[in-house]
Each structure stands twice: as structure tokens, then as C-alpha cells.
Amino acid sequence: MPTYVAFLRAVNVGGTGKLPMADLRAMCESVGLTNVRTYIASGNVVFQSRLSEASVKAKLERCLEDYAGKPVGVLVRTGAELAAVLEGNPFKAQAANRTVAIFLDGPPPADTLVAMSGRQEEEVALGAREIYVHYGDGMAHSKLKIPAAKTGTARNMNTVATLVAWAAQ
Numbered sequence: 001m002p003t004y005v006a007f008l009r010a011v012n013v014g015g016t017g018k019l020p021m022a023d024l025r026a027m028c029e030s031v032g033l034t035n036v037r038t039y040i041a042s043g044n045v046v047f048q049s050r051l052s053e054a055s056v057k058a059k060l061e062r063c064l065e066d067y068a069g070k071p072v073g074v075l076v077r078t079g080a081e082l083a084a085v086l087e088g089n090p091f092k093a094q095a096a097n098r099t100v101a102i103f104l105d106g107p108p109p110a111d112t113l114v115a116m117s118g119r120q121e122e123e124v125a126l127g128a129r130e131i132y133v134h135y136g137d138g139m140a141h142s143k144l145k146i147p148a149a150k151t152g153t154a155r156n157m158n159t160v161a162t163l164v165a166w167a168a169q
Contacts, residue, residue, distance in 0.1 A: 008043025
């Protein structure tokens with residue numbers, strides 16, 4: 001049975017989107033996902049399902065909207081796809097906690113790099129369905145705006161590495 005990883009947008013970040021991980025696990029199980037595990041409180045879920053990626057995404061988004069009363073974006077990858085994201089990180093020599101993958105539903109638009117604004121010391125590269133960013137001075141001081149990332153969600157490489165390991169178990 002395929003193993004998937006789901007990333008929820010704007011959950012338990014900056015005091016918004018409160019969602020206890022026990023509730024998230026219960027929601028996942030209620031739509032038929034099995035072997036559900038959550039990692040840290042920012043909306044990372046590893047599970048197994050015979051459903052397609054699109055079906056998993058749709059079921060989770062409906063369930064989360066019912067819970068939150070508003071849409072909650074969900075980005076889904078197979079365990080193998082997530083391993084490829086980690087392997088494809090072009091900034092492996094940089095600090096993993098300052099390098100993120102911004103997960104998207106589809107390939108980054110062709111104009112992603114030229115449409116950015118506020119870029120300072122950040123390094124940016126495009127992946128298959130993600131945008132990699134290395135924040136040399138840390139995210140807290142960055143003014144970088146990436147319009148293509150508006151509906152995506154970012155995870156640092158430490159989190160990605162842990163989720164890849166969990167998905168491989």
C-alpha cells in the first residue's frame with residue numbers, strides 16, 4: 001500500500017489555524033487513511049492509503065474545511081516523491097534549518113524566478129513541484145516574496161528528512 005506525506009497550509013503558525021495533532025490523526029483515520037503519524041504541530045502527516053494522491057487531497061481538504069470552517073490547503077507527496085525532493089535539494093551544503101522546500105500542487109510557473117521581489121541574500125531554485133529557498137540570513141529577516149508560492153507551504157530540510165525516514169519505515 002502506498003505511503004504518503006501530507007503537508008497542511010497555515011496550521012498552528014503564528015497563532016492561526018489551531019489544530020491539535022490528535023484531531024488531525026482522527027480526521028485522517030475517519031477518511032480511511034491507515035498507519036497515521038503526525039510530526040510536530042505544523043501539519044505534517046505520514047500515512048498509507050490505496051487512494052490516489054488527488055483523492056487523498058480532496059478528502060482531507062473537505063474534512064479540514066468542515067473542522068475549521070474555512071478552506072485548509074493540503075499538499076500531498078508519495079514517500080518516493082518526498083525522497084526525491086530531499087535528494088534534489090540544490091543547497092545541500094547549506095544549513096538544513098535555513099533551507100526550505102515550498103511544496104506546490106503543480107510545477108512552478110515559468111516566470112517564478114523573475115516574478116520574485118525583495119530578494120537579498122536568498123538563493124532560489126526550482127524543483128518538479130516545489131521551490132527550494134536557502135535563507136542565508138534566516139527567514140525572520142527575509143523580505144523575499146514569491147508569488148508562485150502563495151498556495152504552497154514550506155518545510156525546512158530537517159523536517160523533510162525526518163518525514164522521508166518515516167515514510168520509508
